[in-house]
Amino acid sequence: MSSARAGDDPATGDRLPFAASPPDVRGRGFSSRAALPVMEGWIDATVGPLPPRAVALADLPATLAEGLVLAEPVKAPGDWPPADRAARDGVAVASSDTLGAGSYNPVPLPGAVTVAAGEPMPPGTDAVLPVEAMQADGPFVEALGSAAPGEGVERRGEGLRGGTVLLKAGHRLRPQDLGLLTALGIDTVRVGARPRVRIVLAGGPRSGPETLGAMLTALATRDGGVVELVGPLPADRAALAAAYAAPGADLLISAGRTGVGEDDVAPLALAEAGQLALHGVALRPGDSAALGTAGGVPAVLLPGEPMACLTAYELLAGRALRRLAGRDPGLPHPAVPAVVVRKLVSEIGCTELYRVRRTADGMVEPVASPHRPGLAGAVLADGFVLIPAESEGVPAGATVTLRCFDGTSL
Amino acid sequence: MSSARAGDDPATGDRLPFAASPPDVRGRGFSSRAALPVMEGWIDATVGPLPPRAVALADLPATLAEGLVLAEPVKAPGDWPPADRAARDGVAVASSDTLGAGSYNPVPLPGAVTVAAGEPMPPGTDAVLPVEAMQADGPFVEALGSAAPGEGVERRGEGLRGGTVLLKAGHRLRPQDLGLLTALGIDTVRVGARPRVRIVLAGGPRSGPETLGAMLTALATRDGGVVELVGPLPADRAALAAAYAAPGADLLISAGRTGVGEDDVAPLALAEAGQLALHGVALRPGDSAALGTAGGVPAVLLPGEPMACLTAYELLAGRALRRLAGRDPGLPHPAVPAVVVRKLVSEIGCTELYRVRRTADGMVEPVASPHRPGLAGAVLADGFVLIPAESEGVPAGATVTLRCFDGTSL
Numbered sequence: 001m002s003s004a005r006a007g008d009d010p011a012t013g014d015r016l017p018f019a020a021s022p023p024d025v026r027g028r029g030f031s032s033r034a035a036l037p038v039m040e041g042w043i044d045a046t047v048g049p050l051p052p053r054a055v056a057l058a059d060l061p062a063t064l065a066e067g068l069v070l071a072e073p074v075k076a077p078g079d080w081p082p083a084d085r086a087a088r089d090g091v092a093v094a095s096s097d098t099l100g101a102g103s104y105n106p107v108p109l110p111g112a113v114t115v116a117a118g119e120p121m122p123p124g125t126d127a128v129l130p131v132e133a134m135q136a137d138g139p140f141v142e143a144l145g146s147a148a149p150g151e152g153v154e155r156r157g158e159g160l161r162g163g164t165v166l167l168k169a170g171h172r173l174r175p176q177d178l179g180l181l182t183a184l185g186i187d188t189v190r191v192g193a194r195p196r197v198r199i200v201l202a203g204g205p206r207s208g209p210e211t212l213g214a215m216l217t218a219l220a221t222r223d224g225g226v227v228e229l230v231g232p233l234p235a236d237r238a239a240l241a242a243a244y245a246a247p248g249a250d251l252l253i254s255a256g257r258t259g260v261g262e263d264d265v266a267p268l269a270l271a272e273a274g275q276l277a278l279h280g281v282a283l284r285p286g287d288s289a290a291l292g293t294a295g296g297v298p299a300v301l302l303p304g305e306p307m308a309c310l311t312a313y314e315l316l317a318g319r320a321l322r323r324l325a326g327r328d329p330g331l332p333h334p335a336v337p338a339v340v341v342r343k344l345v346s347e348i349g350c351t352e353l354y355r356v357r358r359t360a361d362g363m364v365e366p367v368a369s370p371h372r373p374g375l376a377g378a379v380l381a382d383g384f385v386l387i388p389a390e391s392e393g394v395p396a397g398a399t400v401t402l403r404c405f406d407g408t409s410l
Numbered sequence: 411m412s413s414a415r416a417g418d419d420p421a422t423g424d425r426l427p428f429a430a431s432p433p434d435v436r437g438r439g440f441s442s443r444a445a446l447p448v449m450e451g452w453i454d455a456t457v458g459p460l461p462p463r464a465v466a467l468a469d470l471p472a473t474l475a476e477g478l479v480l481a482e483p484v485k486a487p488g489d490w491p492p493a494d495r496a497a498r499d500g501v502a503v504a505s506s507d508t509l510g511a512g513s514y515n516p517v518p519l520p521g522a523v524t525v526a527a528g529e530p531m532p533p534g535t536d537a538v539l540p541v542e543a544m545q546a547d548g549p550f551v552e553a554l555g556s557a558a559p560g561e562g563v564e565r566r567g568e569g570l571r572g573g574t575v576l577l578k579a580g581h582r583l584r585p586q587d588l589g590l591l592t593a594l595g596i597d598t599v600r601v602g603a604r605p606r607v608r609i610v611l612a613g614g615p616r617s618g619p620e621t622l623g624a625m626l627t628a629l630a631t632r633d634g635g636v637v638e639l640v641g642p643l644p645a646d647r648a649a650l651a652a653a654y655a656a657p658g659a660d661l662l663i664s665a666g667r668t669g670v671g672e673d674d675v676a677p678l679a680l681a682e683a684g685q686l687a688l689h690g691v692a693l694r695p696g697d698s699a700a701l702g703t704a705g706g707v708p709a710v711l712l713p714g715e716p717m718a719c720l721t722a723y724e725l726l727a728g729r730a731l732r733r734l735a736g737r738d739p740g741l742p743h744p745a746v747p748a749v750v751v752r753k754l755v756s757e758i759g760c761t762e763l764y765r766v767r768r769t770a771d772g773m774v775e776p777v778a779s780p781h782r783p784g785l786a787g788a789v790l791a792d793g794f795v796l797i798p799a800e801s802e803g804v805p806a807g808a809t810v811t812l813r814c815f816d817g818t819s820l
Binding site for chain 2: 027028029030057058060061062064065066067076080081087088089090114116117118130131132154158159160166167172174175176177178179180182183211212213214215216217218219221222227259260261262263264304305306310334336372373374375376377378379380404405406
């Protein structure tokens with residue numbers, strides 16, 4: 001089995017979890033909605049990492065900001081530094097020659113050799129005195145201070161022993177990592193795949209299709225995907241099904257037409273294109289999202305209401321994409337503890353997302369309740385707080401986990 | 411005056427701060443080093459944002475992850491939504507028609523109209539009942555629950571009033587911002603410049619030039635620059651000066667040859683190419699860094715020792731670049747409070763950087779002291795802690811500010 005293909009059962013290769021399609025909810029409403037952990041569990045059971053790709057280190061510096069995640073651990077091939085060397089500019093000495101030297105007791109050093117930081121230690125020396133601790137007396141060099149053995153010297157293997165695991169699988173590469181890997185002579189690393197993400201705009205009256213297309217493209221790019229944007233398409237089951245099942249994608253994301261109106265044909269189209277595994281999630285906003293497979297790859301249907309679309313992307317579609325890309329499937333938003341100014345109420349049985357902003361005194365306050373549609377609340381917010389389904393909310397003054405929308409925190 | 415040119419005095423247009431060049435330290439050592447805030451102050455006084463660039467929103471989604479910062483605030487051009495509309499799929503009703511309705515008291519609604527979320531409210535209606543609260547009785551529709559006025563309706567301007575400042579200057583654009591800006595009909599925004607950064611590898615024995623070139627390219631790209639990599643060049647004053655002064659850059663960064671050895675000619679080359687304003691900073695690692703101008707643009711000389719280079723980049727070169735790019739000049743690393751496992755000692759009068767990693771119980775411990783050269787410590791670290799010059803360190807159990815090397819925290 002390809003670990004990346006959705007819908008394959010590890011044991012039999014053909015069975016699917018939740019094989020019976022959920023009912024058509026149009027005009028009827030949802031009789032039940034899956035708990036968020038059930039949806040997440042379906043994704044985790046169905047979606048695995050695509051084969052990693054080998055990239056040359058020389059190609060990485062300009063693209064590092066896009067996020068590159070190691071697919072396998074990197075070990076130090078040998079000791080670093082490979083030999084004793086000067087840790088600073090100065091004069092290499094035998095430390096025993098400097099015993100008792102001081103500014104009132106200059107000690108001549110006939111065999112002293114000037115070294116620059118990084119140069120190998122000359123034979124017979126074991127310390128580097130800084131330039132400030134030396135003086136010239138005619139042709140002679142004198143020490144104005146003593147050096148202990150090893151002082152000013154970087155010893156072989158001091159930075160790193162050969163075989164040490166430098167970076168674990170899943171590690172997101174940082175600038176200094178490139179520097180050390182290059183210094184160690186490692187010229188290629190294996191990093192997570194860049195999944196091909198087809199985003200189908202299934203239309204809907206809520207907002208211009210560009211709204212969702214721009215936002216979803218930015219989100220999927222952030223999570224490591226290469227985006228193909230399709231649509232907006234009419235509310236036509238066959239047209240949507242054809243777009244869903246077309247080859248060439250590793251993940252299908254569709255936005256819009258997931259609700260209970262007559263035109264909400266996206267779930268039916270998914271059933272036609274592959275499998276509709278779960279439709280409806282106990283998540284607010286985002287409760288009409290659906291999961292399944294299309295053309296042999298995982299598929300996530302997002303609501304067309306923009307805030308519901310954003311929420312369901314982050315928690316469901318993004319999770320699937322991050323798994324395909326070999327990244328941490330959890331939310332990519334920095335998490336910090338924060339104290340809430342006001343009570344946040346939440347319905348038991350439903351995971352709710354509050355958009356919040358920081359106050360002047362370092363606490364957070366809600367900008368918009370989970371019921372409030374539209375992106376304005378998310379734009380005015382610094383981050384969000386998730387209230388789990390088993391909670392009826394948190395009182396004023398409680399500490400919660402703030403998820404920051406951008407990369408900053410504190 | 412162009413606010414982006416270094417070396418111009420706002421009042422006279424030609425005077426420079428710190429006009430007298432620092433002394434040649436080769437073979438002698440530093441007689442004094444500038445405090446870090448003095449170096450930062452020089453950068454802040456000398457380097458301002460380059461003119462912003464206008465970008466089409468349609469071009470942004472695929473490049474958002476690189477970091478795009480607004481150069482001016484964005485206001486809502488009008489109310490959003492522009493008219494009352496359905497907040498959910500259901501049936502639009504006059505709320506007064508549903509008074510007293512319940513599952514044991516279905517109330518007929520002869521004028522009910524099905525609406526999808528986002529559709530305008532039909533005349534004479536002021537609420538949307540969910541599909542689950544309706545039933546069909548032959549040709550008639552009956553309400554099984556009552557609706558309060560405005561229930562299920564998103565009112566005009568509820569999300570946003572026209573004229574509201576949506577996003578401030580300096581804001582880093584996020585996916586949802588693109589969604590809302592597009593929905594509001596804003597198709598162009600002004601964002602910070604992409605400064606042209608020339609990185610000159612001035613050589614030095616410490617490590618392969620690729621080490622610093624790869625790391626510095628990744629760092630400068632992260633901070634919004636477009637990098638031109640030059641070298642490695644020989645330790646030749648005239649050759650370096652020519653590379654420093656060549657036209658076509660907005661910022662010069664040079665790495666290596668800043669110390670007290672005979673070959674440390676980078677500061678002399680900078681004086682020849684423009685001005686050497688400050689050489690030596692009370693910062694460990696990174697103490698041989700220098701600031702000045704070359705060919706009319708700001709110039710930062712970084713030490714060649716890789717860890718000193720990284721530190722001086724983050725605190726000095728990166729600050730200059732972030733200012734040119736119109737970004738927050740402060741460190742871009744997420745900052746979170748953390749408790750230190752062990753004492754961190756620090757020399758009074760010197761800002762020191764400890765590389766630290768998280769422990770299993772959520773505290774941080776030092777990986778490498780400020781004296782330890784090499785990138786291995788930074789690669790094994792999760793972040794760093796800065797001990798300010800006025801402090802002699804922090805005791806075990808103290809809370810410090812952890813700066814995370816990557817975008818995650820907690």
